[in-house]
Amino acid sequence: MAKTILVVDDSTSLRALVKMAxxxxGYDVIEASDGKLAxxxxxKTAKVHLIVSDVNMPNMDGIAFVTQVKQHPKHKFTPVIMLTTEDASVKMQQAKAAGARAWLLKPFNPPELLNAVSKLVLA
Incomplete structure (x- = not known):
């Protein structure tokens, strides 16, 4: 059975590129355009094995989203990769403190993303 990855980004085109990769x-992908929808x-999803999230989004940003995810017992151990244009070290530290496990910059390199995913995805 394929592992499910949730991709959270307000850019439809970026979600499509990440989903394609x-x-x-071999992964199943579900998508959301902001943290609240995610x-x-x-x-509604039985099991999510990994989350890829942007930082800067409307309604609920990526850091607030990760904070909420990590407070939920069902998703507490779900790994999160931040995929963003944001390169401020303060944001990186906030994301790490919230529970993010990796930080990749856009534009992303598909092999680099897949490498991070394969290392972090839950069994």
């Missing part, structure tokens, strides 16, 4: 690698998706 992940589905070609939390709702998590409630």
């Amino acid at each position: 992940l589905t070609r690698a 939390l709702a998706m998590l409630d």
